[in-house]
Structures are given as C-alpha cells and as structure tokens.
Amino acid sequence: METKAPGRKEREYRRRRREILEAALRLFSTNGYHNVTMNEIAVQAEFAVGTLYKFFSNKEALYRALMTEKLDEYLQEWDSAVDWTGDEISIIRESVKAHVGIFNRNLDYVRLYLSEAKSASFSLRAGMEQEMKTKIRGMTDKVAGVFERGMRKGIFRRTNPLYMMLALDGMIDAFLLEGLENPAISIVEPDPILDLFFNGALLKERDEDA
Amino acid sequence: METKAPGRKEREYRRRRREILEAALRLFSTNGYHNVTMNEIAVQAEFAVGTLYKFFSNKEALYRALMTEKLDEYLQEWDSAVDWTGDEISIIRESVKAHVGIFNRNLDYVRLYLSEAKSASFSLRAGMEQEMKTKIRGMTDKVAGVFERGMRKGIFRRTNPLYMMLALDGMIDAFLLEGLENPAISIVEPDPILDLFFNGALLKERDEDA
DNA sequence: CACTTAATAGAATTAATATTCACATTAAGT
DNA sequence: ACTTAATGTGAATATTAATTCTATTAAGTG
Numbered sequence: 397m398e399t400k401a402p403g404r405k406e407r408e409y410r411r412r413r414r415e416i417l418e419a420a421l422r423l424f425s426t427n428g429y430h431n432v433t434m435n436e437i438a439v440q441a442e443f444a445v446g447t448l449y450k451f452f453s454n455k456e457a458l459y460r461a462l463m464t465e466k467l468d469e470y471l472q473e474w475d476s477a478v479d480w481t482g483d484e485i486s487i488i489r490e491s492v493k494a495h496v497g498i499f500n501r502n503l504d505y506v507r508l509y510l511s512e513a514k515s516a517s518f519s520l521r522a523g524m525e526q527e528m529k530t531k532i533r534g535m536t537d538k539v540a541g542v543f544e545r546g547m548r549k550g551i552f553r554r555t556n557p558l559y560m561m562l563a564l565d566g567m568i569d570a571f572l573l574e575g576l577e578n579p580a581i582s583i584v585e586p587d588p589i590l591d592l593f594f595n596g597a598l599l600k601e602r603d604e605d606a
Numbered sequence: 607m608e609t610k611a612p613g614r615k616e617r618e619y620r621r622r623r624r625e626i627l628e629a630a631l632r633l634f635s636t637n638g639y640h641n642v643t644m645n646e647i648a649v650q651a652e653f654a655v656g657t658l659y660k661f662f663s664n665k666e667a668l669y670r671a672l673m674t675e676k677l678d679e680y681l682q683e684w685d686s687a688v689d690w691t692g693d694e695i696s697i698i699r700e701s702v703k704a705h706v707g708i709f710n711r712n713l714d715y716v717r718l719y720l721s722e723a724k725s726a727s728f729s730l731r732a733g734m735e736q737e738m739k740t741k742i743r744g745m746t747d748k749v750a751g752v753f754e755r756g757m758r759k760g761i762f763r764r765t766n767p768l769y770m771m772l773a774l775d776g777m778i779d780a781f782l783l784e785g786l787e788n789p790a791i792s793i794v795e796p797d798p799i800l801d802l803f804f805n806g807a808l809l810k811e812r813d814e815d816a
Numbered sequence: 817c818a819c820t821t822a823a824t825a826g827a828a829t830t831a832a833t834a835t836t837c838a839c840a841t842t843a844a845g846t
Numbered sequence: 847a848c849t850t851a852a853t854g855t856g857a858a859t860a861t862t863a864a865t866t867c868t869a870t871t872a873a874g875t876g
Binding site: 664 | 831832834835836837
Binding site: 435443445446447450567571 | 823824825826
C-alpha cells in the first residue's frame with residue numbers, strides 16, 4: 397500500500413482523471429445527471445467516450461466518484477479552516493464563515509449536490525447517499541459537540557445539541573440556497589444570520605457583534 | 607367559462623385522472639422520476655399505457671400536473687388552517703404548526719418534491735420550477751408580512767422580514783427533513799423549535815411557552 | 817530505429833422505454 | 847336490439863443513450 401512517490405505516470409493519470417471529473421461537474425451541474433450523455437462529457441473533456449470507460453466503469457461510477465471526492469475536499473477544507481480550540485461562540489462563528497466561504501467557492505458542486513444527491517433516482521442502486529451522509533455526519537457531530545460543551549459552560553441554552561446544530565444549519569442553508577437562485581440575497585457575510593441565531597441560542601441577551 | 611355543475615361525466619373523468627396521479631405519486635416518491643416507467647404507472651393505476659396518454663400528453667406533463675396540483679392543495683390547506691387575524695406571535699406559531707402537520711400528512715409528496723422538484727433535470731424544459739416558486743412565494747410573503755407587522759409593533763427584532771422568514775423556514779425544514787430520514791427525530795410538536803427561534807426573534811427574553 | 821505496450825478513438829451494438837395507433841370494449845341514447 | 851360515441855387496450859415503433867470492441871495512434875524501451 398505505497399502512498400508516496402506518485403511518479404510521472406501516476407500523476408498524468410490523476411490529471412486526466414480530474415479533467416474528466418471537472419468536465420462532468422460542469423455539465424451535470426447545469427443540466428442534471430440524466431440530461432448529460434457520456435458523449436457530451438467526452439467532448440467537454442476532450443476525450444472519446446471509450447476513454448472515459450478506461451477511467452470509470454460506467455456513468456454512475458463516474459458520478460459517484462465526482463460527488464464523494466468533492467465532498468471530501470469540501471469537508472476537509474471546512475475542517476482545516478476552523479480553529480477548533482477557541483471558545484465555543486468563536487468556533488461556531490468560524491465554522492459558519494468557513495461553510496459560507498466554501499459554499500460560495502463551489503457553487504457548481506453545491507448546485508449539483510442539492511439537486512441530485514438526495515434524489516431518489518439513486519436510492520435503489522443506493523450506497524452513495526448513505527456514504528455521503530456518514531461523511532457529513534462527522535462534521536455535524538463535531539459542531540454538535542461544540543454546542544454541548546457550550547451548554548455545560550452555561551453559554552448556550554440547554555437543549556439537545558443536535559437540535560441546535562440542525563437549527564443553525566437549516567438557517568444557513570436556507571440563506572445559501574436562496575442566494576443560489578436570487579443573487580441579491582447571496583451571503584458573503586453571515587453575521588446577521590449568526591446574530592439571529594445566537595440571540596436564541598445564548599442564554600442571555602448580549603451585545604453579540606456590535 | 608362555466609365553473610359550476612361538474613356533471614357525472616366530468617366527475618368521472620376527474621376521478622380517473624386523480625387515480626392516475628395518485629398511482630404516479632406512489633411510484634415516483636419511492637423510485638424517482640427516471641426510475642418509473644409509464645407502464646408501471648399504468649399497472650399501478652389499473653389502466654393500459656395508452657389510456658394514460660388520453661389524460662396526459664406525455665410523462666413529463668403527468669409529472670408536472672402531479673407536482674403543481676399537489677402544491678396547490680398543500681398551500682391552500684396551509685393558508686386556511688391559519689387564522690391570520692390574531693397577534694403576530696400566534697400567527698407564526700399556528701403557521702408553523704400547520705406546516706408541520708401538512709408535511710407529515712403528505713410525506714410521499716414532500717419526499718418527491720425535495721428529491722426531484724429542484725432537480726436540474728427539468729430546468730431546461732423549465733417553467734415548472736419557476737411556476738412552483740411563484741406559488742410558494744405567495745405564502746412566504748404572507749409570513750414575511752406578519753414579521754414586518756410584528757417588527758413595527760416592537761415584538762420582533764428589526765431586520766429584513768424576509769431574512770427572518772428564511773431563518774424560520776430553514777430551521778423548520780431542517781428538522782422536517784431530518785425527521786424524514788431519521789424517524790426518531792420526526793417532529794409532531796414544533797414547540798422546541800419555535801422556542802429556539804423566538805428567543806432570537808423576540809426583542810426581549812420571555813417565558814415563551816412554559 | 818524496430819518493436820512492444822499502453823492509450824485513445826468512435827462506429828456499431830444493445831437495452832430500455834416513451835409514445836403511437838388501429839382495434840376492441842363499454843356505455844348512452846333511441 | 848341497435849347505432850354511435852366515448853373510452854380503453856397493448857403490441858409495434860421510434861428514439862435515445864449507455865456500453866462494448868476493434869482499429870489506430872502514441873509512448874516507452876533496449
């Protein structure tokens with residue numbers, strides 16, 4: 397299980413593979429999985445169909461690779477953008493800001509994720525949805541953990557930390573989603589949302605971010 | 607443009623049409639649009655394929671009729687379940703309770719809506735997504751209006767009422783969605799969520815629902 | 817520079833399924 | 847009982863697109 401020494405061959409392979417995935421992402425995110433043909437992907441990636449099959453065993457495998465690998469990047473970027481050692485309020489703030497930032501830098505992927513990933517179209521061939529949920533779970537649990545700690549310290553109102561996490565996440569997603577379709581609302585600075593959230597999450601009325 | 611007097615003929619026609627739509631809903635919601643064939647719908651509805659085409663010009667038209675008509679029912683039920691004349695806090699409470707109730711009574715539809723309606727699969731043949739958004743917009747504006755009134759009266763914190771609406775909606779949806787996959791979290795009583803929301807939405811700390 | 821191996825191409829094959837249409841059945845009216 | 851109109855049928859057709867497979871080209875090697 398050598399992990400080191402990629403080597404020219406390997407690197408070239410990786411690069412081509414990545415090019416295919418990026419071409420596919422562009423197409424899928426605008427047209428949707430079922431409205432993109434392997435031929436179109438091939439053209440966009442500047443390969444022939446046959447070649448795609450040297451990289452991915454079929455269309456769905458290509459799609460799955462795309463979704464799961466992007467998700468990994470997304471979550472990893474998120475995780476490393478946050479300093480998880482600070483005080484609970486700062487962590488939540490940072491976490492949300494990181495999320496918003498990464499979201500805005502990956503609109504193609506996000507659009508695809510929201511429109512197709514939860515789609516029942518794949519629930520039969522299944523697996524992927526579950527796999528993705530597990531990955532995401534790691535992150536949400538981490539955030540819920542922060543809430544829990546904050547609750548013990550008397551910073552946050554006492555509830556099920558998971559609920560609090562869900563509430564925050566739901567709020568953020570609602571804004572991000574709205575911004576996706578109505579760019580006028582697009583968030584860059586999540587402070588107003590955090591403010592709205594904290595003044596429910598904090599045990600006492602505070603001067604949150606003035 | 608006679609609207610009255612449906613007549614036996616007309617009623618029969620309606621009933622059969624509805625049966626087809628219900629059969630389609632069952633199938634679509636479990637398998638997804640692309641994994642359901644017209645034949646399956648025909649079998650499920652106890653008609654022959656050809657008959658389906660007497661009611662709907664093609665598969666997509668059937669799907670669109672299903673989605674938009676159900677949405678109309680959904681929104682109308684919501685609207686009439688709420689007494690829009692009370693005080694702002696009660697209206698919001700009632701509205702949320704109505705939403706949760708209707709959601710839980712229409713899980714098939716909701717599941718389909720969430721998984722396919724926003725799907726890019728239709729964005730080209732378009733129209734529907736926009737049409738649905740407009741319908742929904744009517745309801746969200748109504749709620750935002752309640753927030754606005756409440757803000758003027760000094761009940762709610764001052765922000766863009768649309769933001770507040772989005773935040774509440776996002777929270778509710780997050781819980782409902784979670785409940786869809788993890789029945790242990792399924793909400794019947796939305797009070798804890800409202801509590802979390804209000805103690806950010808209300809200008810002062812209050813004893814909300816004890 | 818022969819020669820072997822790997823990479824790429826894209827036309828041909830295959831499979832799935834939406835849609836049509838000529839005919840059969842049923843119901844309504846006389 | 848008979849005629850006609852409305853409804854329903856489902857095998858046949860047409861379309862679309864995933865996948866395969868063999869020929870072609872390029873890269874690596876001694």
